[in-house]
């Protein structure tokens with residue numbers, strides 16, 4: 001790694017990390033046309049989709065690019081500025097140990113698991129060129145921000161990271177499962193008090209694509225009006 005995460009440049013050629021406007025100057029407002037940034041936001045957010053780790057192939061982002069993506073994650077809202085989450089990178093050389101933890105977690109849950117099922121659990125750790133584990137930090141902290149709020153912060157961080165990967169042309173997906181809550185994984189990751197593994201983040205080049213077979217929720221079904229009878233808002 002040849003530079004720090006606070007550098008103003010990014011790994012993207014010709015692109016500067018926007019630390020030049022640390023005061024959070026609005027993108028739109030008096031005298032500014034928001035249409036371009038709105039169109040960009042819509043294209044980026046509506047264009048992102050889950051890509052299964054088994055469909056992700058090399059190359060994945062290099063270390064510098066990964067740090068740029070984590071800088072996006074670090075821009076997530078964070079009540080109390082607790083940094084209530086962190087990520088663990090699982091390099092190639094450690095995938096087998098993660099796979100073994102997945103297999104042992106399955107065996108703990110189901111002592112009758114077959115060798116094929118154990119191999120399938122192990123194989124999940126071998127997918128995607130870049131694999132991160134998202135860890136929520138839910139233990140005692142000052143100020144005592146509730147766990148739900150800290151998980152909201154992690155969710156926002158994950159979305160920033162997914163959108164950044166998508167913007168760079170990579171595919172990415174989140175995966176979880178019962179192994180995330182397993183003592184095997186906690187031991188492997190050396191989790192501290194109050195820490196919880198939430199999901200894996202896989203990032204890489206999209207090797208094959210599966211179109212979504214469902215539609216996203218309609219916005220009017222996500223909104224109600226206080227004091228009004230339940231009905232879609234037009």
Ligand SMILES: Cc1cc2nc3c(=O)[nH]c(=O)nc-3n(C[C@H](O)[C@H](O)[C@H](O)COP(=O)(O)O)c2cc1C
Nearest residue numbers: 048049050051052173174175176177198199200212
């Ligand atoms: C915390 C979390 C865990 C997830 N775990 C899985 C998983 O184990 N397997 C999976 O196929 N998708 C998983 N997903 C991805 C969702 O299935 C996916 O986001 C959802 O289908 C919506 O699709 P979209 O991301 O393309 O909008 C997870 C998503 C989140 C937020």
